[in-house]
Amino acid sequence: MEFSIIIPTFKNFNYCKLTLDSIKENSSFKHELIVHLNGIDHQTENYLKTENILFTKSDKNIGLCSGVNTAYKKSSKNFVLYSHDDMYFLPNWDTELIKEINTIDDDKFYLSLTHIAASGAVKGSLQHIQFNCGDNIENFDKEKLLKNYKTLNFIDLQGSHWAPHLIPRKLWEKVGGFSEEFNPGFASDPDLNMKLWKEGNRIFKNVANSRIYHFGSVTTRKNKEINRNNGKKTFLIKWKITVEFFTKHYLKRGNLYDGPLKEPFKNFNYYIDYFFSKFNYFITRFFR
Secondary structure (H helix, E strand, C coil): CCCEEEEEECCCHHHHHHHHHHHHHHCCCCCEEEEEEECCCHHHHHHHHHCCCEEEEECCCCCHHHHHHHHHCCCCCCEEEECCCCEEECCCHHHHHHHHHCCCCCCCCEEEEEEEECCCCCCCCCCEEECCCCCCHHHCCHHHHHHHHHHCCCCCEECCCCCCEEEEHHHHHHHCCCCHHHCCCCCHHHHHHHHHHHCCCCCEEEEEEEEEEECCCHHHHHCCCCCCCCHHHHHHHHHCCCHHHHHHHHCCCCCECCCCCCCCCCCHHHHHHHHHHHHHHHHHHHHC
């Protein structure tokens, strides 16, 4: 089983090369790699040509969403995996995903890989494992990571909405990939999840044993050429609820995975959060 792996990049050669090299070194299968070059980047382009890696490019930074959608047009496999360009894929990452796919009796699912990172977990959830092997490429301790990553305990989580994520090609086609109004990309993942939810997908699972090391959005943190979009506002106007309400009550982010999701349980906390979500929408829509 092979995947089409799509990676948009913007002037981030060293990290992008590390990501691609880790996929080639640590995959059990030969996957289709497709990189989108956001803007002129001769160093990365020359490397991709030398390594015979498929790529698309744009003269300027067209954003993560448009970059992924552009690269997707060159893909051919039955499963699409989107990744950032600052991740180190660990051995057997794909074997674990394939094992998971083979247990799913549904043609609609969204699977995320488990993050290992130097910093702590996202507040209010168990979104990733804290294990410090460096917070940049200069102090990255690859030997320490490879020696210890299997020993780090974790669980399958409910409500994944983060990259790297894998979905079936047919499902990607139905929802039209990423919504380009979210360029350069902030809050594009929960928007994609909402479109998948509307399409009937109820499996949003973080696979505990499929693992990557993440340096933490290096491109957006360090590149001042990128203007952050107000993705949460765009999501709110589009879907009329907040990202927080959706990920908490629909996706149940960070809970122990216990099977396909059901419709939100409408208890007292649901209605309180719903009221504030709608109030936020009203204020944002008509007064901001």
